[in-house]
Amino acid sequence: MNVLRIGHVKLRVMDMPEAVEHYEKTLGMYKVHEDEQGDVYLKCWDEWDKYSVILTPSDRAGMDHVAFKVRQDSDLDTLHERIEAWGIGTRWLPENTLPDTGRILAFKLPSGHDMYLYAHKALVGTQVGTINPDPWPDNVRGAGAHWLDHCLLMCELNPETGVNTVAENTRFMVECLGFFLTEQVMVGPEGAIQAATWLSCSTTPHDIAFVGGPTSGFHHMAFFLDSWHDVLKAADVMAKRKVRIDVAPTRHGITRGETIYFFDPSGNRNETFAGLGYLAQPDRPVTTWSEDRLGSGIFYHTGELVASFTDVYT
Known part of the structure; x- marks a missing residue:
């Protein structure tokens, strides 16, 4: 069982065009997907998974959920048992509930925040690749956030x-x-x-x-x-x-x-x-x-x- 790292944050935003412009032009992220519900998915140039930020239309700001990636799919079953034994209820979200993402174990922290755990997300690679890469890509914009x-x-x-x-x-x-x-x-x-x-x-x-x-x-x-x-x-x-x-x-x-x-x-x-x-x-x-x-x-x-x-x- 191994939680690797933060995977993504899903944020509520009140004006999608303004929000996308901010994350693209101020932070330097790249839009990679938009779904039928109007959610927008973005990644930084030095990230290899498909997205790390999800923006969802809303009438109020705040976080919808934070997600962490685990090492392998079987870890989700182990963590499911541990979290339930802790006294926290969980629910399973099937594969592709979020685009290009495997099944998700969802639950609430004691503070009430929603947390997701998943093992698989589409790997699209960084902007510089893995074969003889340059230190940074030519099309860095804004702050040029890495991840x-x-x-x-x-x-x-x-x-x-x-x-x-x-x-x-x-x-x-x-x-x-x-x-x-x-x-x-x-x-x-x-x-x-x-x-x-x-x-x-x-x-x-x-x-x-x-x-x-x-x-x-x-x-x-x-x-x-x-x-x-x-x-x-x-x-x-x-x-x-x-x-x-x-x-x-x-x-x-x-x-x-x-x-x-x-x-x-x-x-x-x-x-x-x-x-x-x-x-x-x-x-x-x-x-x-x-x-x-x-x-x-x-x-x-x-x-x-x-x-x-x-x-x-x-």
Whole structure:
């Protein structure tokens, strides 16, 4: 049983032409498919599976589901048994419920977010191929995002009532799905409340993260860039295209990533994220941030939180 990586995020958008233009011209993705329901499927130039983002028409923004790819089809049966034994209900979606994708195991996280697991998606290759490839293709546009890197989900956290779906999600992801914890934020009396977690199933600092808030929702999805210089170039692209920027280029203390946050036309937050940060391994000691240093953890340069970063999500 092995969860490999994040596979795709399906987002609700309120104006499809505007959304497609944003993901193509700002981030540099490529439209690969549009289905009969009007959903649009996109990929980045350095991804080999057919798509990593699905845009679906809606009257409200937010995430429909996040999907992770597992190593082989039999892993889905093993995970089905484990998730059901955990007490979480599952449902099977047949092959090609999503285009060019095998059967899907669908369920809800303790926080209420929808998650899909699948083993097969059509392999179409990267823009540079696998035989004597160039470092990048000639037709890179916008920020030139390499791949969908991770997502962060807001989870209901209410210390007064004892509700903490950050901790519930984290325990489920680690004990049931085989992720491992890389970093966490501990708050409250004696630092006893797990208020945010970053988890990996690969070698990157996080494939998914959970942060506590008044309600559950979607915070952002992130796209990988090579370097700090590429993050600055992405900011130039956004300024030129009049994209609404949430947080200007800076560095995280948590994950050590170099970053810029911005919004698509529907208000869904995106991130361009650069830097390996560190080699994530299951036996690496967990990094813990205390409540008094949270500002530095999120925005290392200023050490100060930006209100919209924690208060605005879809």
